[in-house]
Amino acid sequence: MKKQDRQEIIRELIRNNKIDTQEELSQRLIKVGVTTTQATLSRDIRELGIIKNRFDEGNFYTLFEQADHTENSGFIRASMSLSATLSAYVSSVSRAVFIIIVHTGLGEADLLATAIDGSGRPEILGTIAGADTLLITCQDETSAANFEREIRDAIQSN
Template sequence: MILKKRDRQNLILNILTQEVVDSQEELVRKIQEAGYEVTQATISRDIKELRIVRRADKDGRNRYQVMREGTDTAADGLINGIQGMVSEITRVAFMISIRTTPGSGNRLAALIDAGQLPEVVSTIAGHDTIHILCHSETDAQELEERLTSWL
């Protein structure tokens, strides 16, 4: 059975308030198990519209959560991410390497990208490491100092 958009989004919100869901694939599966047809692309759009983010809950488990109005800006999210996920920051010439807690590399890189920092050309993320390419050594040094100040 296919749900109307509003009903589907209400179902998503209900699932997220009752269960720990940490991936779009898992959310799609839970909706399908409830007897409804849904695609990953549709769920992805719903997640954006509902302002659902994947972050650690009070117990430290990564899960999808609905951002409430007035919550973190991109800068606040980045600062919180640096404080909660970074174990080491190292600069080499015009690049910065960041070691994160296990499983946090991609999430923190997304926060860096969302922060639209002027020094950043691009990020490459793995399980627990991020490499940031900066425009110049000066930009890398300034960014390293800023990131380190947030630790």
């Protein structure tokens, strides 16, 4: 099956169902005759701009719709302020000298890293994202303390 066809099926599944895990998405794909590896499915999720959103009834994958847009890079930055992005995705934050440790929902750390990296803040040297943990390296302890405070303010306003 062509990548474009597989991704269109994924779009339709996300649009028409409440899917809360990548495993559930994989099982639904199998039911419609599409088999794929976990790595390919993860790549498709990233390229399609699919993220988990929090709703009253649970966390479900959501497809960002934007004309002529097939990749997520930059979309969060364009649609949400950094403060709103922090508020939406950060569950906890702590700091060790000049490194900030942020915890997110599963699969959300890389989306948050993309938003932070794209913010162009000179005091942030870089980020490293896992599945639900993000490390933010700042220029110095003062910069880290200020950014940690900004993150705390964002999540407390939520």
